[in-house]
Amino acid sequence: MSVRVGHTAEKSAFPILAHEILKDQQTRRNVRHATDVIRAKRALRVEEMPDWQELRTAAHAIKTHTLLHLPHYLQQFEKNCIAAGGQVHWARDADEANAIAIRLIQAAAKKQGTSIAEVIKVKTMTSDEIGMNSALEKNNITPWETDLADMIVQMGNDEPSHIVVPALHKNRHQVRELFLEHMKLTELGTEAEDLTQAARHYLRKKFLEVGIGISGANFAIAETGSICVVESEGNGRMCVTMPQTLISLVGIEKVIPKFQDLEVFLQLLPRSATGERMNPYNSIWTGVEPGDGPQEFHVILLDNGRTRMMANVRERETLNCIRCGACLNVCPVYRETGGHAYGSIYSGPIGAILSPQLNGMQHSRSLPYASSLCGACYEVCPVKINIPETLIHLRGKVVEQDQNSITGMFSQEGMGMKMAAHLFEHPRQYEAAQRLARTGQGLFEKDGKLVNLPGMAAGWTQFRDLRALPQQTFREWWKQNKRNKA
Amino acid sequence: MSDARFTVLDTIRRQLAADPDIKPELAESPEAAYARIPRDYQRAAALDHEEILELFYDRLRDYDSELIFTDEAGIPAAIAQAMRDAGETLLLVPTGVPQSWLPTQGLGILRDEQLTTSALEQPRCVLTGCTVCVAMSGTIVLEHGAEQGRRAATLLPDHHLCIIRRDQVVETLAEALGRLTHLTAPITTIAGPSATSDIEMTRIRGVHGPRRLTAIIL
Known part of the structure; x- marks a missing residue:
C-alpha cells in the first residue's frame, strides 16, 4: 500500500x-x-x-x-x-x-x-x-x-x-x-x-x-x-x-x-x-x-x-466531511496562515484531522496541534464532525507513537515527561527540584516572568508569558505558619 | 473480481468489527437502521400556494432572471417578446417541445435533431420546459429528454427560456425531489445564471453556463 x-x-x-x-x-x-x-x-x-x-x-x-x-x-x-x-x-x-x-x-x-x-x-x-x-x-x-x-x-x-x-x-x-x-x-x-x-x-x-x-x-x-x-x-x-x-x-x-x-x-x-x-x-x-x-x-x-480510519468513532466521523470549507473560514488559525501552512491540500481544521489520518499518522503529524481548540469549526460543521475532540484524540495518538519509538523515548520531551512523572511520585525529590529551579531561574527572570528559556522550553517562552516560581511554595508557607501559630 | 475490490471491502468489514461500540448497529439490517434516521427538518410546504409562487418569483428576480406571466395560449407571444427584447432571431428547440408553443413567424426555429456540437453552438437562445421548481431556493429542475432537451442544449446557448407551469412550483427541495419520477435520467438543477466568486470573492455572473434566464410562467 x-x-x-x-x-x-x-x-x-x-x-x-x-x-x-x-x-x-x-x-x-x-x-x-x-x-x-x-x-x-x-x-x-x-x-x-x-x-x-x-x-x-x-x-x-x-x-x-x-x-x-x-x-x-x-x-x-x-x-x-x-x-x-x-x-x-x-x-x-x-x-x-x-x-x-x-x-x-x-x-x-x-x-x-x-x-x-x-x-x-x-x-x-x-x-x-x-x-x-x-x-x-x-x-x-x-x-x-x-x-x-x-x-x-x-x-x-x-x-x-x-x-x-x-x-x-x-x-x-x-x-x-x-x-x-x-x-x-x-x-x-x-x-x-x-x-x-x-x-x-x-x-x-x-x-x-x-x-x-x-x-x-x-x-x-x-x-x-x-x-x-x-x-x-x-x-x-x-x-x-x-x-x-x-x-x-x-x-x-x-x-x-x-x-x-x-x-x-x-x-x-x-x-x-x-x-x-x-x-x-x-x-x-x-x-x-x-x-x-x-x-x-x-x-x-x-x-x-x-x-484505516474506520475502527474508531472519532476517526470514522472524519469521513462524514462533505468538503464545504466552512470550518476553514471560521478558524482563527487558518485565517492567519491560510492553507499552505498546513502542507496539505486539505487545510484548516478538517485538514488538520483528515491529512494525518489518511497518512496513517506517518505525515502531517504537527497538524493536530495547529489549533486553539476554540470549537468554532464544530459549531459550523454541517455534518457535525466534532473536530476539537478529534484533534485531542489525534494528539494522543501522536504522543503514543512517540513514546513507542526509540527517538521519541530519548527526545527532550520524552525524557522531560518521564522525569516529571518520577518527581510527582517522590515528594522529597520534587521539593528539592523546586528549590533547585528557584535558584536556577534567576538567570532567565525578568519582571517576575521567565524569558528565553533554553531547549524545548524556548518554544513556550517565545510567545507566552511564563510566571517565575514564587520564592515560597504554599506547603513551605504552611509548615512555617502552622508552627508559628502552635 | 479485482484484488482491490476485495481488499477495500474486506478491510472495511474488519475495521468495523474491531470497534466494540457498534456491535448492535452492525448486526441490524441496513434498511431497519436507515428507517430510524431522524428527519425533523422541514420537508412539507408551510405556505399556501400563492405565497409559494411569490417566494419563487422573488428568488428568480434575486438571480436577475426575467419573468413573463402568461397562459397556455400566450406562450408564442411571450417567446416572441423575449426574443425581441434579447435582440435574437434564432431559437434552439428540443424535439419534444409542442408546435403550439412556438411563434409561427418572425423567428428562426432550430430543432435539436441530434445536431453536432458546432451546430449547437450557433443559436444563442434555447427554449425548454422543466419538471419541477423549488421556491425556497429559486431552483429549476430539469429531468431532460422530451420538451426539456438533452443536457448540451441548455448548456451551450447563452440565454435559456424556460416554460414553468404554476403547479410545477413547490416550496421545499424535499417536495421537489419527491416529484421526480425518472431518477436515473440525467438531472440538472439550475439556480440563477452561472457564476463564480473565485477572484477576490467578487460574484461575477456568467462564466461557462448560460448567462441569462427568462422564466415564462403559466
Whole structure:
C-alpha cells in the first residue's frame, strides 16, 4: 500500500511553514478578506433556516449510518451503476487510481483517434490528493483544470490553499499576471469581470473539443448508482456532458443511501460552502444515457487511507466531511496562515484531522496541534464532525507513537515527561527540584516572568508569558505558619 | 473480481468489527437502521400556494432572471417578446417541445435533431420546459429528454427560456425531489445564471453556463 496525500510527505511541520507565511502580508490580507466575505454570507443564509440544526442532525445520522453499512452501500452503488451502463473500478491507493485513470484515458484517446491525449477536469480535491495531474503529465496526457480557481492554481504551478476556493490567496492583479502569460494575451483588464470573461473565452474551445472528462463526486447515490456534482460556473456541466468519455474519481466515503437524501445535503452544502441558498448548478447522472452526454462512463472508487480510519468513532466521523470549507473560514488559525501552512491540500481544521489520518499518522503529524481548540469549526460543521475532540484524540495518538519509538523515548520531551512523572511520585525529590529551579531561574527572570528559556522550553517562552516560581511554595508557607501559630 | 475490490471491502468489514461500540448497529439490517434516521427538518410546504409562487418569483428576480406571466395560449407571444427584447432571431428547440408553443413567424426555429456540437453552438437562445421548481431556493429542475432537451442544449446557448407551469412550483427541495419520477435520467438543477466568486470573492455572473434566464410562467 502506498497511500499518498498531495505532497504531505515532503512538507515541513506546520510551525515552520506558518512562520514563513506570516511574513507575507499580501497573502494574509487576501486570506483575511476572502474568509470574512464567505463567513458573512454563510451566516446570513444559515440564519434564515429555522430547521438548520435538524438538518445537521439528519446529515450526521445519514453519514454515520452509511459508514457503518459501507460495504452494503458500495456494492449497491456498484451494481446500479453497472446496470445503467457505467463501469466501476476499485483503487486501494493513489498509484493504483492514477494507473487506472491513465489506462482508461489512453484507451479512450486511441478509440477517439486523437494523437495528443488531453482531459478536461472539473474541480476535484480527490484528484489533488492522489497527485493525478503530475501522474497524467508523466504519461504525456495534458490535464486542463476548468474551475476558475483551479486553473489559477494550475497556471501558477501552485497548490490549493482552500477546499472550496483554492486560489483565495491570490488577488486579481496576481491572477491577471498569470492569465496574460498563460493565455498569451496582450491586453487584459484588471477587474474580476474581465478575468472571468477571459477564462470563458480561453476554455470554450477545450470544452467543445476535448473528448475525455474527469470529475470528482460530491455524492454517489447507492439506490440509483448516480453521481452528483455540485458547482457554480458551468464548467462542471461542460465536463460531464460534452466529452465522449467521462471518468469520475470517487472517495469511498462519498456514497449516500438514497436519492431523497440529497434533500438534506443539497440544503446544507451550498449554504455552508459559499453562502448561497442553492449553487447555480447540480448535475446528477446515472451510467450512460443514449443520445445525451458521454457514451462511456467510468467510476474509480478510491480508498487511499480511508478504510484505516474506520475502527474508531472519532476517526470514522472524519469521513462524514462533505468538503464545504466552512470550518476553514471560521478558524482563527487558518485565517492567519491560510492553507499552505498546513502542507496539505486539505487545510484548516478538517485538514488538520483528515491529512494525518489518511497518512496513517506517518505525515502531517504537527497538524493536530495547529489549533486553539476554540470549537468554532464544530459549531459550523454541517455534518457535525466534532473536530476539537478529534484533534485531542489525534494528539494522543501522536504522543503514543512517540513514546513507542526509540527517538521519541530519548527526545527532550520524552525524557522531560518521564522525569516529571518520577518527581510527582517522590515528594522529597520534587521539593528539592523546586528549590533547585528557584535558584536556577534567576538567570532567565525578568519582571517576575521567565524569558528565553533554553531547549524545548524556548518554544513556550517565545510567545507566552511564563510566571517565575514564587520564592515560597504554599506547603513551605504552611509548615512555617502552622508552627508559628502552635 | 479485482484484488482491490476485495481488499477495500474486506478491510472495511474488519475495521468495523474491531470497534466494540457498534456491535448492535452492525448486526441490524441496513434498511431497519436507515428507517430510524431522524428527519425533523422541514420537508412539507408551510405556505399556501400563492405565497409559494411569490417566494419563487422573488428568488428568480434575486438571480436577475426575467419573468413573463402568461397562459397556455400566450406562450408564442411571450417567446416572441423575449426574443425581441434579447435582440435574437434564432431559437434552439428540443424535439419534444409542442408546435403550439412556438411563434409561427418572425423567428428562426432550430430543432435539436441530434445536431453536432458546432451546430449547437450557433443559436444563442434555447427554449425548454422543466419538471419541477423549488421556491425556497429559486431552483429549476430539469429531468431532460422530451420538451426539456438533452443536457448540451441548455448548456451551450447563452440565454435559456424556460416554460414553468404554476403547479410545477413547490416550496421545499424535499417536495421537489419527491416529484421526480425518472431518477436515473440525467438531472440538472439550475439556480440563477452561472457564476463564480473565485477572484477576490467578487460574484461575477456568467462564466461557462448560460448567462441569462427568462422564466415564462403559466
